[in-house]
Amino acid sequence: MFRQFREEVEAALSAALSSLDLPDDDLGVEEPPEDVPATLASSVAFRLAGVVGAAPPSVAADIAEEISVDGYDYLAAVDTQGPYVNFHVTDAYYDDTLTAAAEDVEYGRLPSTGDSVVVEHTSANPTGPVHVGRARNPIVGDAVANLLDFAGNDVERHYYVNDAGRQMAVFTWAYETFDEDDLDSEPDRDRIEYDLVRYYQKGNAFLEEADPDEVEAAEAEITEILQGIEEGDEETYARVETVVDQVLGGMRECLARLPAEFDEFVKETRFMFDGRTRDLAERLKETDQAVYEEDAWQLELDEYDIEKNLVFLRSDGTSLYTTRDLAHHEWKFDNYDRAVTVLGEDHKLQAGQLRAALDLLGNDVDKLENVIFSWVNLPGGLGMSTREGTGVMLDDLLDEAIDRAREEVETRMEDRIRNDDLDEDDIERIARQVGIGAVRYDIVSKQPTKSITFEWDQALNFEAQSAPYIQYVHARCCGITDEAAAAGLDASDVDPSVLDTDAERELLRVIARFPAVVEEAADDLEPHTIATFARQFAEVFNRFYRECPVLSADDEEVAAARLALVESSKHTVANALDIIGVEAPESM
RNA sequence: GGGCGCGUAGCUCAGUCGGACAGAGCGUCGGACUUCUAAUCCGAUGGUCGCGGGUUCGAAUCCCGUCGCGCUCGCCA
Numbered sequence: 143m144f145r146q147f148r149e150e151v152e153a154a155l156s157a158a159l160s161s162l163d164l165p166d167d168d169l170g171v172e173e174p175p176e177d178v179p180a181t182l183a184s185s186v187a188f189r190l191a192g193v194v195g196a197a198p199p200s201v202a203a204d205i206a207e208e209i210s211v212d213g214y215d216y217l218a219a220v221d222t223q224g225p226y227v228n229f230h231v232t233d234a235y236y237d238d239t240l241t242a243a244a245e246d247v248e249y250g251r252l253p254s255t256g257d258s259v260v261v262e263h264t265s266a267n268p269t270g271p272v273h274v275g276r277a278r279n280p281i282v283g284d285a286v287a288n289l290l291d292f293a294g295n296d297v298e299r300h301y302y303v304n305d306a307g308r309q310m311a312v313f314t315w316a317y318e319t320f321d322e323d324d325l326d327s328e329p330d331r332d333r334i335e336y337d338l339v340r341y342y343q344k345g346n347a348f349l350e351e352a353d354p355d356e357v358e359a360a361e362a363e364i365t366e367i368l369q370g371i372e373e374g375d376e377e378t379y380a381r382v383e384t385v386v387d388q389v390l391g392g393m394r395e396c397l398a399r400l401p402a403e404f405d406e407f408v409k410e411t412r413f414m415f416d417g418r419t420r421d422l423a424e425r426l427k428e429t430d431q432a433v434y435e436e437d438a439w440q441l442e443l444d445e446y447d448i449e450k451n452l453v454f455l456r457s458d459g460t461s462l463y464t465t466r467d468l469a470h471h472e473w474k475f476d477n478y479d480r481a482v483t484v485l486g487e488d489h490k491l492q493a494g495q496l497r498a499a500l501d502l503l504g505n506d507v508d509k510l511e512n513v514i515f516s517w518v519n520l521p522g523g524l525g526m527s528t529r530e531g532t533g534v535m536l537d538d539l540l541d542e543a544i545d546r547a548r549e550e551v552e553t554r555m556e557d558r559i560r561n562d563d564l565d566e567d568d569i570e571r572i573a574r575q576v577g578i579g580a581v582r583y584d585i586v587s588k589q590p591t592k593s594i595t596f597e598w599d600q601a602l603n604f605e606a607q608s609a610p611y612i613q614y615v616h617a618r619c620c621g622i623t624d625e626a627a628a629a630g631l632d633a634s635d636v637d638p639s640v641l642d643t644d645a646e647r648e649l650l651r652v653i654a655r656f657p658a659v660v661e662e663a664a665d666d667l668e669p670h671t672i673a674t675f676a677r678q679f680a681e682v683f684n685r686f687y688r689e690c691p692v693l694s695a696d697d698e699e700v701a702a703a704r705l706a707l708v709e710s711s712k713h714t715v716a717n718a719l720d721i722i723g724v725e726a727p728e729s730m
Numbered sequence: 731g732g733g734c735g736c737g738u739a740g741c742u743c744a745g746u747c748g749g750a751c752a753g754a755g756c757g758u759c760g761g762a763c764u765u766c767u768a769a770u771c772c773g774a775u776g777g778u779c780g781c782g783g784g785u786u787c788g789a790a791u792c793c794c795g796u797c798g799c800g801c802u803c804g805c806c807a
Contacts, residue, residue, distance in 0.1 A: 175750055185749050188787065198787080225787095226750065267807065307807055438805050449733080449803085456805040463807050487801050490734065516735070517800070550769075560767040576769080588743065591735060593800060600742055600756085607743080607755040610769050622766050674744060677754080684770060693766050708766090730769075 143239045144658040147216040151182050151229045158208040164190055180228030187225045198225030237638040239654040243710030250656045250717045252294040259295045260474050261287040263484035265302040267309050268389040270339030272396045273533035274596055275518045280402035281585045282515055283484040285669035288721045293664030303409045305386045311367040314382045316345025335392030346529050372460045374415050396537055410466045418469040419461050426454050429502050446498035468499055475505055484513045513667050515590035543577035546602050572730045579609035579724040586722045587673035609724045615680040616726040619712035622692050626705050633705035640703045645686040652682045653714050676718040683711050
């Protein structure tokens with residue numbers, strides 16, 4: 143309803159300004175502070191004061207006077223408070239919000255845009271277990287995908303697998319060269335990628351520490367693997383994929399715990415074998431920006447403010463990661479209306495070169511959008527690295543989160559009032575939902591551009607401003623709706639006007655805003671604003687919960703209307719949580 | 731050194747496409763469970779929005795400078 147109201151406000155204000163012969167290019171429509179009893183306001187009078195030659199409050203009064211609310215469904219009245227023009231809603235605004243939200247379990251979902259969007263995220267090289275430094279990518283990526291889906295797009299989630307690069311060649315060589323006996327540690331966990339990463343680490347250590355002769359021999363083998371892939375040699379490909387598929391399989395299991403799941407794992411070798419990479423390199427050579435320097439084909443991107451040349455063919459004629467990624471992206475453009483990529487800030491330059499090169503090749507690069515996130519560090523400024531084996535593993539973080547949540551559930555079980563007979567399975571379910579939810583919320587609720595210092599106690603705080611705080615609201619809603627069903631209370635035909643307390647009105651106002659919050663978050667690709675909304679929503683709901691009894695309300699009409707409000711709340715909070723990838727427990 | 735990002739309460743963070751007194755949580759201190767679940771709620775405490783200039787009726791927000799931190803500047807990915 144908020145979205146429609148905003149449109150009405152803009153139309154009414156714009157019309158008034160026109161009839162006063164004032165410019166309406168900047169309406170200055172904004173949300174007023176909490177203590178102002180208006181739903182929207184405009185600061186346009188400040189800007190027009192100079193034009194009119196009067197003080198802002200006087201201009202505001204003139205504008206308010208000129209605005210007609212006739213013919214609008216939700217715009218009830220206009221008044222001023224000093225220089226601000228304030229806009230108030232009709233009862234229909236509240237009525238329609240309650241009806242829409244209470245009846246629709248998908249409340250907040252926007253109408254279809256008709257666009258297909260591919261969201262690529264994570265895409266970590268299959269070198270070993272997922273650590274927390276990388277975990278920001280699947281968590282943010284999954285939320286971005288959910289958000290775009292909820293905003294009406296047809297979304298596919300892709301994981302781009304770098305199976306043709308040097309790292310995988312090193313891994314393959316190490317896997318084939320070393321034996322279990324050569325390794326000096328046991329796997330940290332009984333899953334394939336924890337087993338195999340030891341070969342990768344061993345191989346890298348060897349390349350750094352072994353005698354130069356031995357290193358040279360190893361490098362020759364690695365180069366042979368890379369060239370085999372480049373030439374499309376099936377046997378070499380099979381050797382590499384043996385490693386890739388095993389490690390990726392393990393990483394996939396880990397990511398599924400979040401859960402972050404994918405519609406497709408797109409391997410870069412695919413764009414080598416089908417000839418797209420070669421064709422693309424030929425087209426790049428034809429551009430005016432292509433130069434052949436130091437035996438390698440490069441692209442000069444000065445006109446895109448990128449000083450560094452992009453090498454797209456090595457002196458031995460083989461392709462580079464970015465060359466293959468260019469072919470990958472043209473494939474995306476062929477198959478989707480929009481392409482969103484979630485990537486770490488260390489890939490920013492590469493992403494800029496990619497966009498520039500795609501533009502040179504005549505693609506509409508407006509279809510390509512990036513979400514860039516900064517690093518997650520360990521306390522003390524330590525980084526995380528798979529090659530060096532440093533960092534907190536995502537599996538360990540999730541286990542610890544679930545363990546702490548289980549302890550919490552068991553402690554609370556003793557003085558639990560509600561008599562709904564939770565069994566062992568419930569305890570385990572709640573521990574998992576709360577533990578993993580807390581981790582996800584901790585990460586998804588922050589702006590991706592800011593770097594994060596990972597701290598256990600911070601991430602696993604189960605109180606306010608955390609996932610459990612919000613999940614608890616959902617559980618409370620479910621508790622009420624269950625009781626209401628048992629008591630035969632019906633919320634299908636209610637009179638919204640009986641909801642007249644501040645707490646009830648405030649709750650309806652927040653619910654009404656939800657679709658607009660989804661819209662804005664999707665436009666900006668900022669799922670963290672959904673997390674902020676969910677927290678604010680939970681605060682407002684808790685006030686309602688405290689002040690407005692539902693089942694024991696004074697009369698049946700109020701009880702029914704409040705029940706509808708609880709249904710609305712349940713849908714709103716469930717959907718907000720769903721977007722940020724946090725489960726909504728029915729009891730906890 | 732060049733480019734990009736970040737700097738808001740003791741700590742972790744919202745707010746940043748200029749607008750109403752800069753907001754939460756944690757922490758500290760003090761209150762509220764015979765009540766639809768207290769993972770809750772209420773109150774107190776806490777700020778030169780890194781620093782210095784500028785633009786503006788108005789700046790945490792825009793511009794310039796400066797300091798600190800991170801990323802980046804491979805025929806790696």
